Amino acid sequence: MAASLLRRGASAAGRRRCPAEVLRWLVSSEAAPERATSRAPPEMPPFDHQPRPYAGMAGAEIFEKRKTVLGPSLFHYYKKPLNIVEGKMQYLYDEHGKRYLDCFGGIVTVSCGHCHPDIVNAVVEQTKLLQHTTTIYLHHAIVEFAEALTSKMPGNLKVAYFVNSGTEANELAMLMARLYSGNLSMVALRNAYHGGSAGTIGLTGLQTWKYPIPQGEIHHVMNPDPYRGTFGSDAAAYAKEVEEHITYGSSGRVAGFIAETFQGVGGAVELAPGYLKLAYDIVRKAGGVCIADEVQSGFGRPGSHYWGFQTQGVIPDIVTMAKGIGNGLPLGAVVTTPEIASVLSQKIQFNTFGGNPVCSAGGLAVLKVLDKEKRQAHCADVGAHLVERLKSLQEKHEIIGDVRGRGLMLGVELVTDRKEKTPAKAETIELSEKLKDLGVLVGKGGLHGNVFRIKPPMCFSKDDADFLVDAMDYAMSGL
Secondary structure (H helix, E strand, O other): OOOOHHHHOOOOOOOOOOOHHHHHHHHHOOOOOOOOOOOOOOOOOOOOOOOOOOOOOOHHHHHHHHHHHOOOOOOOOOOOOOOEEEEEEOEEEEOOOOEEEEOOHHHHOOOOOEOOHHHHHHHHHHHHHOOOOOOOOOOHHHHHHHHHHHOOOOOOOOEEEEEOOHHHHHHHHHHHHHHHHOOOOEEEEOOOOOOOOOOHHHHOOOHHHOOOOOOOOEEEEOOOOOOOOOOOOOHHHHHHHHHHHHHHHOOOOOOEEEEEOEEOOOOOEEOOOOHHHHHHHHHHHOOOEEEEEOOOOOOOOOOOOOOHHHHHOOOOOEEEEOHHHOOOOOOEEEEEOHHHHHHHHHOOOOOOOOOOHHHHHHHHHHHHHHHHOOHHHHHHHHHHHHHHHHHHHHHHOOOEEEEEEEOOEEEEEEEEEOOOOEEOHHHHHHHHHHHHHHOEEOEEEOOOOOEEEEOOOOOOOHHHHHHHHHHHHHHHHOO
């Protein structure tokens, strides 16, 4: 639309009687009865792409087979799960050819855009030549990728290890920290997510993701959450708690400290300003190394900086990354100093698929695309516009308790009571369904699942941002 419904208010178009498709949507909605609105729903920005006709298995059949042949722990969004069959840049298409604005990027994984031609070409061309070999032989792709990746890092972070996921990266980082420091205890934040393996479950600080198994020597300290945290934005108070926890809850010596600068699964929480610098100083004095989990926030997504940790003015000892590093490829990495990297040479350290030719070629293509298309600056520009629109929406709808984050790493927390900050669990589910019907796919996060996670592919435009906010406004007006 030339101007958003939110900005133009009750225009002549907004006072029109509901078109037939809106009435059908209202009647067919499985959500609670709602107040009918007389304005037309927002229109998705035009996009020059025609999806291929789909002749594969229907979504209903897939869903039934999935229950039989795949593990029962799998979960899905929406009452009737979507069968997504095609993607192009910031858009996805279902089996019927309906287009959706992807505001979650495959859980913050699609950085450059779905099926970006440069990355597809790099992967296809390498696959034609050599799909797999390991580091027992030489290959140019892994070296070129490592050089390009480490050139993006500050300080002495010059050595890369390649793995297949963020969980693997955090497992390896924790191993490095323990070997290098000679200590065992790890310090992590409450509300953090660092993976689902037997080791990283211990680092994760959300009970919804933790099985009842031994957690290891892990200490969870208070989360420096400006919105819900005990001390608000007081970084010094949270840092003091870290110091006291090490003093009273450990031997006084720790292996390391790990933190996301922008907690992803925890609900897009940006840590209190200045916290990491204080915490890093405390941990290093206790003999530990500092690990930055950049699995979700790296590669320019924050807009103001290339890496999330840079927003806190620190240089970690180890950086872990995955997701956006491969734009959908199974790829992760650990970057550290030569001194810390050397501890793994005590024994044989090997990863069969880590840094394979195809993933290395794809990862290098991702870095080139992000630079060529100036995606960091783009995230800063579009993100600032989106935050402004979301804060205006917050003034209109009481259900929005908090708008947070920066760049295209944003969260919108929904509450039923702003003073008590009561999580709006049911309302979040209802709004998510309504947004899906309008053609908008958002993520959900936070312990109570009441935070919309807005982390789209970084080609997401201002027109897309306006459509997202207009759709949220339309859906919330019907609550």
